[in-house]
Amino acid sequence: MSTSHEKLTATKRESSKRSEMRELRLKGRVPGVVYGPDLGSVPVHVDSKQLLAHVKRGGAEMFSLAVEGGKEVQVLIKDVQRVDGRILHADFMQVSDTKPIHVTMPIDFHGEAIGTKSGGVLQHQATELEVSGLAKNLPSSLEVDISALEIGDRVTAGDVKLPSGVTLVSSEEEIIASVIVPRVAEEDLEPTTAEEAETTDASTNNQGEEVPEVGKE
Incomplete structure (x- = not known):
């Protein structure tokens, strides 16, 4: 510390x-x-x-x-x-020099996730973790290298390397960073105007119907 x-x-x-x-x-x-x-x-x-x-x-x-x-x-x-x-x-x-203390420690992320170069999006789910230990053993921050993260990968609190004499208080399963696939924009999935929506509905409703010839009853 x-x-x-x-x-x-x-x-x-x-x-x-x-x-x-x-x-x-x-x-x-x-x-x-x-x-x-x-x-x-x-x-x-x-x-x-x-x-x-x-x-x-x-x-x-x-x-x-x-x-x-x-x-x-x-x-x-x-x-x-x-x-x-x-x-x-x-x-x-x-x-105290002899009693462990419980503190909230900031996370210091290092590197550029390789998955972001393939179109992935890096998310930071947490920026700090709770740890316990003697003051002399506590670092100023917890260093986490995210450079190896591919799309779909994640880092949990349990993956963080702690100095000797320091224990994790936060849940080991807590996700602190991940690389995800970007969401498809809604406008790419749905018609953008009411006119396009009506055209789509009309096309769907006419499928399978026989179109009468002009001049015939």
Whole structure:
């Protein structure tokens, strides 16, 4: 797992009232909670711009969080709540050196599926997986090579190679990528206008009927 050298400073907050949290947000602060074996659960607020910088680096990044009046701890961003792109709340989880942690890890796809060169369409059914392990064993992302995928092939979570000491929490059968045959457009299968539809119906209805000769009853 990657570790950022940029420290985030948190200030304790005494209240969880909506009005006070709204006021914090207007001042450029984001309410949050830090929890872990050495801390319990501590309500805090942090600078919104500094937090956003850590969020953009990915949820699997570990960094130092200095809580006002307390000690500095290593944490992960466990969850963020957003509305219209703005972060309204964040949960920070203390990382232990001896206890496994459960995290959501982004998938980093590599290569160009060979099946796409034959007309296939590559689909990404998942962009992240849940894994568990000690922080020191967790990678920043899960690398998946899709270059060998032919039309009809797929990659499941169970196919992903994990580092030693890391276990998969997501279902092994979960499909994360596949190459499929493109669907035939509906306009190629059905008449495009009402006139064409009527012509087709008339042609079908007249099949097998005898056409009377002109002048004969």
